[in-house]
Amino acid sequence: MLNRYPAWKNGLIVLVVILGFVYSVPNIYPDDEAIQITTDSLALAESDLATVTTALEAAQVEFFGEEFSEESILIRFNTVDDQLIAKTAIEEALTDDYIVALNLAPTTPGWLQAIGAGKMNLGLDLQGGVHFLMEVDMNAALGRRMEDNLSNVRSILREERIRTRGTNVVDNSHLEIRFANAEARSEARSALLDNFPDLQFQNRESGDVFILDMRTPADVILQTQRDTLQANRTTIMSRVDALGVAEPTVQQQGADRIVVELPGVQDPAQAIRFLQRIATLEFHLEAEPGASPASYTTYTSPDGLVVDVDNEVILQGDRISNVRSTLDQNGLPQVQINLDAQGGNQINRVTRDNVGRMMDILLSETRSRTITGLDEEGNEIEEVEFYEDKRLISHATIRTALPRTFVITGLTAREANDLSELIRSGSLAAPMTIVEQSVIGPTMGRENLEAGFRGVLVASVLVLIFMMFYYRVFGLAANSALIMNILLIFAVMSTLIPATLTLPGIVGIVLTVGMAVDANVLIFTRIREELSNGMPPQKAIDSGYNRAFTTILDANLTTFLVAVVLFTIGTGPVKGFAVTLMIGIITSMFTAIVGTRALVNIIYGGRNIQKLSIGSYRLPDKSGIEAT
Amino acid sequence: MILGREIDFMGVRKIAAAISAVLVVVSILALIFNSLQFGLDFTAGTSVRLNYSDTVILDEVNDTLANNGYEDAVVVSFGSDREIRVVLPVDEDIEVDDQAAQAVVVGETIAALLSDNSSSEVTLLGSDYVSAKVGEELAEQGGMGMLVALGIIMVYIAVRFQFKFSVGAVVALAHDVLITLGIFSIFGIEFNLNTLAAMLAIIGYSLNDTIVVSDRIRENFRRMRKGTPVEMVNVSLNQTLSRTLITSFTTLLVLFSVLLIGGETTQGFAVALIIGVVIGTYSSIYIASNVILYMKVTREDLMIPVREGADPEGTV
Numbered sequence: 001m002l003n004r005y006p007a008w009k010n011g012l013i014v015l016v017v018i019l020g021f022v023y024s025v026p027n028i029y030p031d032d033e034a035i036q037i038t039t040d041s042l043a044l045a046e047s048d049l050a051t052v053t054t055a056l057e058a059a060q061v062e063f064f065g066e067e068f069s070e071e072s073i074l075i076r077f078n079t080v081d082d083q084l085i086a087k088t089a090i091e092e093a094l095t096d097d098y099i100v101a102l103n104l105a106p107t108t109p110g111w112l113q114a115i116g117a118g119k120m121n122l123g124l125d126l127q128g129g130v131h132f133l134m135e136v137d138m139n140a141a142l143g144r145r146m147e148d149n150l151s152n153v154r155s156i157l158r159e160e161r162i163r164t165r166g167t168n169v170v171d172n173s174h175l176e177i178r179f180a181n182a183e184a185r186s187e188a189r190s191a192l193l194d195n196f197p198d199l200q201f202q203n204r205e206s207g208d209v210f211i212l213d214m215r216t217p218a219d220v221i222l223q224t225q226r227d228t229l230q231a232n233r234t235t236i237m238s239r240v241d242a243l244g245v246a247e248p249t250v251q252q253q254g255a256d257r258i259v260v261e262l263p264g265v266q267d268p269a270q271a272i273r274f275l276q277r278i279a280t281l282e283f284h285l286e287a288e289p290g291a292s293p294a295s296y297t298t299y300t301s302p303d304g305l306v307v308d309v310d311n312e313v314i315l316q317g318d319r320i321s322n323v324r325s326t327l328d329q330n331g332l333p334q335v336q337i338n339l340d341a342q343g344g345n346q347i348n349r350v351t352r353d354n355v356g357r358m359m360d361i362l363l364s365e366t367r368s369r370t371i372t373g374l375d376e377e378g379n380e381i382e383e384v385e386f387y388e389d390k391r392l393i394s395h396a397t398i399r400t401a402l403p404r405t406f407v408i409t410g411l412t413a414r415e416a417n418d419l420s421e422l423i424r425s426g427s428l429a430a431p432m433t434i435v436e437q438s439v440i441g442p443t444m445g446r447e448n449l450e451a452g453f454r455g456v457l458v459a460s461v462l463v464l465i466f467m468m469f470y471y472r473v474f475g476l477a478a479n480s481a482l483i484m485n486i487l488l489i490f491a492v493m494s495t496l497i498p499a500t501l502t503l504p505g506i507v508g509i510v511l512t513v514g515m516a517v518d519a520n521v522l523i524f525t526r527i528r529e530e531l532s533n534g535m536p537p538q539k540a541i542d543s544g545y546n547r548a549f550t551t552i553l554d555a556n557l558t559t560f561l562v563a564v565v566l567f568t569i570g571t572g573p574v575k576g577f578a579v580t581l582m583i584g585i586i587t588s589m590f591t592a593i594v595g596t597r598a599l600v601n602i603i604y605g606g607r608n609i610q611k612l613s614i615g616s617y618r619l620p621d622k623s624g625i626e627a628t
Numbered sequence: 629m630i631l632g633r634e635i636d637f638m639g640v641r642k643i644a645a646a647i648s649a650v651l652v653v654v655s656i657l658a659l660i661f662n663s664l665q666f667g668l669d670f671t672a673g674t675s676v677r678l679n680y681s682d683t684v685i686l687d688e689v690n691d692t693l694a695n696n697g698y699e700d701a702v703v704v705s706f707g708s709d710r711e712i713r714v715v716l717p718v719d720e721d722i723e724v725d726d727q728a729a730q731a732v733v734v735g736e737t738i739a740a741l742l743s744d745n746s747s748s749e750v751t752l753l754g755s756d757y758v759s760a761k762v763g764e765e766l767a768e769q770g771g772m773g774m775l776v777a778l779g780i781i782m783v784y785i786a787v788r789f790q791f792k793f794s795v796g797a798v799v800a801l802a803h804d805v806l807i808t809l810g811i812f813s814i815f816g817i818e819f820n821l822n823t824l825a826a827m828l829a830i831i832g833y834s835l836n837d838t839i840v841v842s843d844r845i846r847e848n849f850r851r852m853r854k855g856t857p858v859e860m861v862n863v864s865l866n867q868t869l870s871r872t873l874i875t876s877f878t879t880l881l882v883l884f885s886v887l888l889i890g891g892e893t894t895q896g897f898a899v900a901l902i903i904g905v906v907i908g909t910y911s912s913i914y915i916a917s918n919v920i921l922y923m924k925v926t927r928e929d930l931m932i933p934v935r936e937g938a939d940p941e942g943t944v
Contacts, residue, residue, distance in 0.1 A: 451891025458889055459882035466878060504825045507897050510886055511829060514879035515836065518871075521878075522840065525871045551843040558784055558839055559832040562777045566828050569773040577825045581832065 002538050003605035005598055013598050016590070017484060023117045024490035026108040031119075032065070032076040033083040034105035035090060039098050043070040048094070055093035061086045065105070076105055120494045122263060123502030123576060126452070128445030129263040134236070134432045136256045141228045141430030142172040142221065144316055148346070149199070149214070150175055151312060153192060155349045160191045165209060173216040175199075178209050185210045195345070225255060228430045231318070233258050249500075258432070281317030283347070285310045286358035286395070299362070299392035307395050309360045314350045318430075319343025325420040326407075333416035334407040344404030352401035361394040361408075364431075393419060452506035460486065460513055467517060471524050473613035477599040478520035481591040485516050488587040489580065497583065502576035512584030519556075519592035523548040524614055534620035537612045541604060545597055552593065560585045637865045637913055638858045638921065644914035648803060655810020664812055664819040676714045676735045676755040682748035684712050692745040698738075714738055731755045774805070777831060785839075789846055790929045796919035797838045800911040804834045808904045822897040830904030833879070837872060837912035844868045845917065849930045857925055861917045869913075876909040 037044070037052065049068050052075065056063050063086065065076040077083040083102060090100050104127075106119060124131055146169045153175065157164060165178040179185040189201055189212055198220050202213040216224075229252055236258060240248045249261040287296035287308040296308045320343070324336045339347060351359070396408055411419065464482065467475040489509055493499045527544030535543060563585065566578035604612065686703050689712060693701045700717045716734060735755025743750040778801065782794040805827055812819055844864040852860055880902060887898035 448891055451889065452894065455886040455890030455894065459885040462881045462885060463878050466881065470874070503894060504822060504897065507822075507825075507886065507890075507894055508829075510882050510890075511833075511879070511901070514882035515833070515875070517878050518836065518875040521871050521874045525874075529867065551840055554788060554843055555836045555839040558781055558835050561780050561784060562828070562832045562835065565777040565780060566773050569776065574773070574825050574828065577829065581829075 003541055003601045005601050005605075009594075010598055010602075013595060016488070020484065020488040020491045022112070022115070022491075023495045024487045026106075026112050026117045026119050027490055027494060029107045029109075029119070031104035032107055033078070033080055034074055034076045034103045035083060035086055036101045036103040037073040037075075037090065037094070037098055038071065038101070044068070044073060048098075049073055051093050052090050055089045056086055059085060059089035061089065074103075074105055116495060118494055120490065121500040122445075122449065123500045123505070124261050124263050124445070125503045126445050126449040126501060126506075127263045129261060131262075132260040133253070134258045134260065136229055136232050136258065137431045137433065138225050138228065138256050139172055141318075142216070142224060143169070144313075144318075144430070145224065146172055146175055146216075147313060148316055148319075149196065151314060152195065152342075152346055152349070153177065153214070155346075155353070156191055156195060157188055158353075159349065160187070162188045162191065164188070173221055175214040177212045177214070179212065180208075180210070182210050185212050188212060228318075229256060229258070232430060232432060236260060281320065282313045282362045282364060282390075283315035283317075284312065284360045284362060285314060285350070285354060286360055288357075297390075299360070299390070301392045301395050305395060307358070307360060307392060309362065309392065314359075315339070315343055315347050319346070323420045325413075325416040328407070328409065332409065333411055333413040334409045335411065335416050335420050336405065336407050338405045341404070347402045347406070348404075351398045355398055355400060357398055359394075359396055359398050360392055362390050363393045364390045448503055452503055456486075456506060456510050456513065459510055463513060463517060467520070471520075471615045473603060474520075474524050474527075474596075474600065475615070477596040477603070478517060478524070478592070480599060481520065481595040482513065482516055484595055485584070485588050485591040486513065488591065489583050492583050492587065493580070497579070499579045499583070500576065501580075504574075504577040505580040508577045508580030509584060512581065512588055516584065516588035516592055519548075519552045519588060520596055522551055523593075523596070527612070527614060528617035531612065531614075532618045532620060537604070537609050540612070541600060545593070549593065552589070556585050556589055634862065634866050635869070636862060638862045638917065641914065641918045641921065645918055648911070648915060651807050651810070652803060655806045655813070658810045658813040659806075662813045664809065665816045666819050674716045674731045674734045674755060676716070676731075676738050677753040678712050678714065678739060678742065679751040679753050680712070680746070680748045681750075684748075686712070688746070689714070689742060692742060693738075696741055773828065774831065777828075778802075781835060785842070789842055790925070792920050792923040792925050792929060793842050793846075793916075795923060796916040797835060797842065799919045800838050800908075800916040801831055801834055803911050803915050804830055804904055804907045807907050808900060811903050812900070817899060818896060820896060822894065823900045826897045826900035826904065829901060830908060833901075833905060834908035834911060837875075837908055838916045840871065841865065841868050841912050841916060842920075845920065845925075846930050849925070849927050857921055861921060865913055865917060872909060872912060876905055879905050 037048070046068065049066060052073065053063075053066065056075070061077070061082050063075050063077055063082070065074075067074040075086070077086060087100055087102060094100065106113075108118060112118075150167060150169055154167060157167075157177075162184055163180070164184070165180055167175070167177045169175050177185075177188065179188065185203065189203075192212075192214070193201065196214065198216065199214045200217050202215065204211040204213055233250055233252055237250045240250055240260060240262065248263070249259065251259045253259050287310045291308070291310070295312075296310050298306060298308050300306050319339050320337060323338070326334055326336050328334050394408055396410060408419070460482065464479045467478050467482075469475070471478060486509070489512065493501060499505075523544050526548045527540050530540035530543050531537065560582060563578045563581040566574055567582065689703050690701075693699075693703070693714070698716060701714050703712055703714050716738075732755060735752055738755075739750055739752035778798055781801075782798055785794040785797050808827065808830060809819075811817075812823070817823075841864065844867055845861055848860045848864045848867075849857075852863070855863070883898050883902045883905065886894055887902065890898060
């Protein structure tokens, strides 16, 4: 029958409405102010929780909802003030091994969480938080690799007893070896060829010097950069995870940058401290007695030992594939280090020639110093600057030529643990610097969020009023669809698509509100037109919906294509906008076409009607105006 | 909308074309000679935020800065009449590593300088180093995005409609974006990431409008047995006019409420979109159809090949 939906179709619509409602509802539960306690190395104990609660009671701070696990302790507070007092109290009560971070905790009821309903992720601009843009020093990464190759070349040539007139790194992708004659060069070339499959070899003469050039081809450089960036991202990711922040973003951007966003983190200095444990390992030999002072640097080990460490790096930390702290057959703690193939060859060659000498491991860290500045409210806050710091973390005798897997012994259990932890979290493939950092205060975020939603609300109300007056009963159907549409966008963004709502995203929703009614306007003007052409009401409804459909489809599909392009190409705000636009287009097609049709069908369908309440339209064959 | 008679839109199409041409040329000239007032997203620099105990007079701040060697500083009010943001271009001599630390020093220097030269108390709220690379890349992405989007749209419209409609839609889009940018340039409105996103939204909006009109033109060309192309386009524009106006009206309603109550950060976005919607509405009536007529669209262009036994669409 004309203008009746089958029961299954109405049922489907009702189902979508219910799902939309349920899955958008968690967004109205506000987060609690919370403090999260984690620790660097060891698991947390129940006694830690007891220490914390005692400290809080002593400080007379109200708290609730303590959650305990071996990874973290979470405690909730009523106000930001309580949260801040509590932070100081807890920090005083616990040692420096613990990380006490301000955080937000969700209050969504358990049954909603159980069905997978959650809040939308809010972007930094809405929630406050810290944003870092870190740049990977690709030149350093490539340069280091070349230094690595150079030391490898030297030891191979030494081994093959081929004499050179010197070797040096020309630039990050170019290494030259000079020989006295062509025979030495061709011998060297055949000895080296198999060891460096990635490099291109080339002969060159300059006067009476025979030169062998070794170059990294462009595609290998590109691959190295890609690998380096990926490796750094993984390391940063693991550090961010350790920070226990909800929904962190660690993204690659461009060829050499990583974006880190920690929403909700209200203590940026701490986040920076954590991320700044940017470290790389270097393996060195101890300087031989009587070596020239320019060839070594003096370090002091943690237990006070003063060591002269040769400047030549025999192995870089990026060759480490795995580290574990284990026990040897006598039950003594040790750290087991696995290297990749090239690293294994390298360490083997060097240590074979140096049994009995000491090997030193340096940890090179970019660290931060805090300096005092002012925040928006004029309170003193800590700001951060960075410097390079190298530390001797292991000084051990080479007992044998080391294979790919070797152990460092003579450590206490704690030292072994710390060392493996340090190596694991510390081995960044290349050094990084922070090129951009910004902190969005929680107040500013909240203001943006509130202002944004006020905008959506007022805009929606205005549109609803207009539609109701202009299209009467049909306007009400469109209005129900509009409200439904907003709920569906929220539901989809909260559950189906892990999209982050940003300020441009809110504007995207606002724009969808404006444009969502467009589909209904198209349909309703068509229906009015058909009525003016003398079509009976039931047929006019059907024809109006059908004929407007192609137009709506064309218009929305093209806009959707634009959104897809924006999403693929854009980052940050552009992406945020594109996501809401795409979701909005799909949900509005559903609500504006199927949703309003169902309502109109229920109101008018299957009845004998003479007039439609769709605002005023011209009657057929009359120039007069029919107001309904 | 209740219309007693048809409006002869295409009767003034030459005048509309002339006006548009002038606007586009002026916009391009403005963009060449006046450029855009790029926000910090696109220029490297130090952004210093300051709070005054009394209302700030921007001219005074500008004078103070200019007299003390900061001629390039840009001063904008920020959020309230007591908060300002001073944007200083980057000092090229300093290594990038030091910029963040440098920003702190610059902030303190500026705060001290302004405090000495003002009767009200000046507090430093914060200073950040902003790198331009990010903005440059985003601008590239945005520009690239626009080009790719235009390409895809052209193909889609050529397949669904006809090539002449593709040209019409793309000319209308270029028209809208150029004039909006021109207005930004002439009135010195800051161009930042939000406004970039707005430009992209304008593409979406303007396209939507153009497609609706094109759709009607296609339908009428297929359906109407007589009438010149100009007449048929006119009829189509009149039929879609009420929809065009209502949708523009609701969208503007939304945008004005965002502008007025949506808070500081979304204002640029709202302004850009309001300009874009107004121009987009105009261009969907006068530009796209004009181009289609200029390219001598015919009924044959839009006839669908009639399959055996099938009723050609549009002759229902």
